[in-house]
Amino acid sequence: MNLTRIDLNLLVVFDAVARTGSVKDAAPQLALSQPAVSHALNRLRELMDDPLFVRSHNRLVPTERALAMVAPVTDILDSVRAVMSAGQFDAISSKRTFRIAISDFTALTIVPWLIRKLRQVAPAVTVDLIPVGEQTLSMLESGELDCTFWGLRPPSAPYLSQLLFRDSFVAFCCKQHPLVRPGHKPITTEDYLAHPHAIAQFRDPNPSPVDVVLADAGHARTIALRSPSFMSNISAIAGTDLITTLPSRLSPLASAQGLRSFNLPFAVPDFPYSLVWHRRTEPDPACIWFRHLMTGPALLT
Numbered sequence: 654m655n656l657t658r659i660d661l662n663l664l665v666v667f668d669a670v671a672r673t674g675s676v677k678d679a680a681p682q683l684a685l686s687q688p689a690v691s692h693a694l695n696r697l698r699e700l701m702d703d704p705l706f707v708r709s710h711n712r713l714v715p716t717e718r719a720l721a722m723v724a725p726v727t728d729i730l731d732s733v734r735a736v737m738s739a740g741q742f743d744a745i746s747s748k749r750t751f752r753i754a755i756s757d758f759t760a761l762t763i764v765p766w767l768i769r770k771l772r773q774v775a776p777a778v779t780v781d782l783i784p785v786g787e788q789t790l791s792m793l794e795s796g797e798l799d800c801t802f803w804g805l806r807p808p809s810a811p812y813l814s815q816l817l818f819r820d821s822f823v824a825f826c827c828k829q830h831p832l833v834r835p836g837h838k839p840i841t842t843e844d845y846l847a848h849p850h851a852i853a854q855f856r857d858p859n860p861s862p863v864d865v866v867l868a869d870a871g872h873a874r875t876i877a878l879r880s881p882s883f884m885s886n887i888s889a890i891a892g893t894d895l896i897t898t899l900p901s902r903l904s905p906l907a908s909a910q911g912l913r914s915f916n917l918p919f920a921v922p923d924f925p926y927s928l929v930w931h932r933r934t935e936p937d938p939a940c941i942w943f944r945h946l947m948t949g950p951a952l953l954t
Contacts, residue, residue, distance in 0.1 A: 661733065664726050666693040667705070671723050672814055674712040682810045682932065724948070727815065731945050742938040744775040749939050752781045754789045754801035756855055757882045758926075762902045763802065763817075770946065785855070793931040799940055800930040800947075805859070807927045813935065815948050819923040820900045822863055825912040827891055833913040842872065842918045849877035851886040851897040863898050866921050887912065900924075 669679035669690075676694065680687045698705050705722075706713035715723070742749075755764060764782065771778055783792075785801060790808060792798040807814035824845065826832055832840055832848070852861070852874075860868065867873060877895055880886055886897045887907050899907060904914060928947050934940040 660693075660696075663693055663697040663700070664729060666690055667697055667719075667722065668726050668730055670694060670706060670713060671715055671719065671726075672816075673809065674714070676713070678809050682813065723816075727948060728945070731941050742942045744778075744942060746777060747775060747939065748777045748779070749775075750779040750781055751800075751939075751943055752783060752798050754783045754785045754792070754798050756785045756802065756804075757853065757884060758804065758900060758903070759802045761884060761906060762900075767947075774946070793929070794933070796931075796933065799934060799943065800928055803927045803929045804855075805862075805924055807925075807929050811932045812929055813932055814927040814929045815944060816925050816927050817948065819925050820902055821923045822898050822917060822921050823901045823904055823914050824896055824898045824917055825887070825890070825904075825907045825914050826896045827893060828911055828913045829892070830894060830896075830913065832896075833915060840915050840918050842870075845896065845918055846872055846874060848875075848894050848896050850874045851878035851880070851890050851895045852876055853883045853886055854879050854881060861898075862921050862924055863917070866919060870919070 666679065666683065666685075669682050670676060673679045673682070676687050676690045680690045683690060685693075694705070701718065701722075703718040704716055705719040706715055708714070760782070768780065771780065783789075783798065789798065789801050790812065793801065793812065802817075803814065826848075830848075831837065832844055846867075864874065878886065878889060880889070883897075883899055883903055884906065887899070887903070887910050889895070890897050891911060897907075898917065907914065928944060930940065930944070
């Protein structure tokens with residue numbers, strides 16, 4: 654492959670399609686027509702000798718080769734944007750304030766890591782954490798927020814996103830719960846549904862992946878507690894017959910509260926968790942630096 658002949662715009666197109674999973678959704682972000690995006694993607698496919706994306710359920714899913722390219726391409730484009738930006742961001746001396754909208758899940762899983770990391774690499778910056786809500790997207794658009802975190806499918810243009818990790822679900826109950834008593838037979842879907850549940854409800858009005866799978870099989874959970882917090886559910890179910898189903902990254906917190914875990918007796922797809930920002934902040938050197946920090950390999954562990 655002749656590296657001197659590679660058009661950097663092809664990597665920009667690749668990045669947009671990888672983030673959106675769609676030529677249609679990528680086109681407005683790139684200010685290009687759909688045929689132009691398709692043409693550029695086909696040129697890159699020829700250069701890489703790989704289809705890069707295949708269609709599945711009306712979305713473009715990356716091949717193994719494309720998955721391996723995502724992080725390096727992001728690094729390349731961020732580096733180019735930083736070079737082309739008028740200013741530079743000096744993390745060590747900067748007194749920049751980053752305003753970030755977070756959920757309960759983010760507060761419990763990402764924020765502790767983020768603050769420790771910032772104290773190491775950018776000790777003079779300030780972080781303002783804002784609860785996510787109905788105004789989060791409009792605040793991103795107005796510049797009141799730099800970024801937010803998003804479970805399930807992130808919003809489309811003019812918002813941009815970068816996948817941080819994928820997580821799975823684990824069920825928890827009180828250690829005295831009949832389902833986890835010694836000698837209990839393997840837990841079935843009927844066992845799982847026979848007890849009331851505590852669920853967390855957030856900004857997304859759509860049902861959780863757990864309830865989608867159950868509904869497809871003609872089942873539904875009996876809900877005894879709805880709350881806006883995973884942590885409140887963890888605390889609330891102790892000493893009760895309730896079950897709560899949590900992202901696996903919350904397992905250490907649930908176990909520390911004396912809860913017992915068990916695998917779901919049915920298959921639920923992993924869910925993506927992404928960093929989301931508005932395209933107006935795309936060239937901001939400080940935001941580029943922050944996004945690079947957030948998408949580094951350390952967060953994935």
